[in-house]
Amino acid sequence: MRFLLFTAIVFGIFYFFYSKLRRFLAQIFQPLTDNEDTRASTSRSREPGRINKGEMKQCPACGVYFPAGTGKKSKNLEYCSDDCARKGNDK
Numbered sequence: 001m002r003f004l005l006f007t008a009i010v011f012g013i014f015y016f017f018y019s020k021l022r023r024f025l026a027q028i029f030q031p032l033t034d035n036e037d038t039r040a041s042t043s044r045s046r047e048p049g050r051i052n053k054g055e056m057k058q059c060p061a062c063g064v065y066f067p068a069g070t071g072k073k074s075k076n077l078e079y080c081s082d083d084c085a086r087k088g089n090d091k
Helices: 002-033 036-044 082-090
Strands: 056-058 065-067 072-074 077-079
Touching: 072 082, 077 082
Parallel strands: none
Antiparallel strands: 056 065, 072 077
């Protein structure tokens, strides 16, 4: 009976430290193995008003590439700046 109680206590202590160590290691190595943040950002970027840092647009007036969602919108086109939007409207 003592052996069974001793075994249960040792197993409980082992399991406690094992679970803490496992969570700790998962937090350390998660960014290296699972890039969940990029998948989440691409799905959120399709919502209006959200910016996807990886998607680039080309300015129709000057040809410069800029992050989508950061430019000036005018007549259903997105320009890199206010100056290019004015130039595009003047054409």
